[in-house]
Amino acid sequence: MSILGRVADLFHAKTNKLLNALEDPNDTLDLSYEKMLTGLQETKRHLADVVAQQKSLERQIGNADAEVAGAEGDARLAVQADRDDLARAALVHRQRAVDNRTTLQSALDAITPQIAKLADYQQRLEDRIERFRTQKDTMKASYAAAQAQVKVTQSLTGVGDKLSGVGDSMRRAEDKMLGMRDKADAMDSLMQQGLLNDPTDNRSATQKELADLRDTHLVDAQLEQLKADLKATPALSAPAATPQISQDKTDKS
Incomplete structure (x- = not known):
């Protein structure tokens, strides 16, 4: 040809x-x-x-x-x-x-x-x-x-034009959500380790640790005092019996 x-x-x-x-x-x-x-x-x-x-x-x-x-x-x-x-x-x-x-x-x-x-x-x-x-x-x-x-x-x-990018959008949103959650967990861990501080708290890491220790000791002391108070309080006695009328008083009447 x-x-x-x-x-x-x-x-x-x-x-x-x-x-x-x-x-x-x-x-x-x-x-x-x-x-x-x-x-x-x-x-x-x-x-x-x-x-x-x-x-x-x-x-x-x-x-x-x-x-x-x-x-x-x-x-x-x-x-x-x-x-x-x-x-x-x-x-x-x-x-x-x-x-x-x-x-x-x-x-x-x-x-x-x-x-x-x-x-x-x-x-x-x-x-x-x-x-x-x-x-x-x-x-x-x-x-x-x-x-x-x-x-x-x-x-x-999702084959058509209107919903063709919905799956990709959902995957991108999920990736962003997971990344944000990982970032939040990391920041929380850093705060617990003392590597990140509250800008409104001027105390040092040592001062914060001592304050937490004092608070823990105070709570433990209050708990022991409460237990001691409960042990020292006598148990409530049973109600007294109604006195009986003596036989002598009956005879006299």
Whole structure:
């Protein structure tokens, strides 16, 4: 294959790919439907023209019949008046009218089947257009449903443009959160080790350690004192029994 042939094939392939990407099935179906409607309108115009010709031929045939009848009447009147010359002229006129009618009838006989064919073609074309319209609406609905399903699936899976960076954003946010937590733990550990100080506390590390030791010793002393106080407190005695009345007092009464 020559270089020009390969270039032509490559250009044809690229063009087809571009057209397939730009082509919308809905627009293609609507365009086909419009073309079919245009064809139907043209068929109707042709049928109307042929029917008009049919009506014109029928009218001319009627005029020819009337002309033939009139020429026959004129010939009879001329014969009754012993005017053979006038009768002959009327008969010549009649024959011309008969020939004209024959020609008109031949044209009418030829056009009648065309009218029937055009009417049948129009009916079949209308039926085909109606079926195509139903198929078109069904295909457009199916395409719309499939397109919506693809968009929803892309949104759920992150394949589409709208949610394509959600996964990366979440990973970056998680990395920042973990880094911040590690930093907080490190600073807390440094504060516990005394390497980081509270800027509002002017005490040295030794003073802070001694203060904590004093606080611990004070709490321990208070705890021991509390325990000692509880041990020194006597237990509550049981309530005293009600004194009984002596027998002597009973006897005296």
